[in-house]
Amino acid sequence: MNDVLSRRALVVTAMVLPAWTAWSRLAQAAPISFKVPLSGGQEVPPVFPAGAGIAELTYDPSTRVLTWSLAYSELSGPATMAHFHGPAQPGKNAPVLVWLIKQGSSMESPINGQATLTPDQARQFEAGEWYINVHTQAHPEGEIRGQVLTPLPSRAGDTHPARHSRSSKH
Secondary structure: OHHHHHHHHHHHHHHHHHHHHHHHHHHOOOOEEEEEEEEHHHOOOOOOOOOEEEEEEEEEOOOOEEEEEEEEEOOOOOEEEEEEEOOOOOOOOOOEEEEOOOOOOOOOOOEEEEEEOOHHHHHHHHOOOEEEEEEEOOOOOOOEEEEEOOOOHHHOOOOOHHHHOOOEEO
8 A cells, every 4th residue: 555655646746846846947037138129020911111119028937027118110100009919929910918008198119117917928928929019000900019039048948940039138
């Protein structure tokens, strides 16, 4: 009987230990800062105005706090909305998850803000399943867009080339 209990304890330990190790590594991870370029060519379907933008993001995996500063220029007109959308892989559209600015507020560049993500949102964000979208009157579905590909240490074994094009800012 003790052999059966010992085997069960070993199996449970073998299943729980990797998950606990991964969680504890992420929970103790330092905040990361990185940049996300935005362009009309990343829109789905693509639009080709002269506009461009850059989002400077800082994400703290232990608190799930995300801060941003989004600067943009040369849009076809004033920005009307800006959001994080997801979950979506590059080339796919998704619903709004987080407004970058309070609805109805002035949309002047740069847009600065902060949000605490839910556990599900944090998982999607860390997996690179979010994008930033800036909308204008001429392009109500979005004029410039940038896929958020986090440079988290857990991506070290990831071989997807697009996920390694961002550099971490220290």
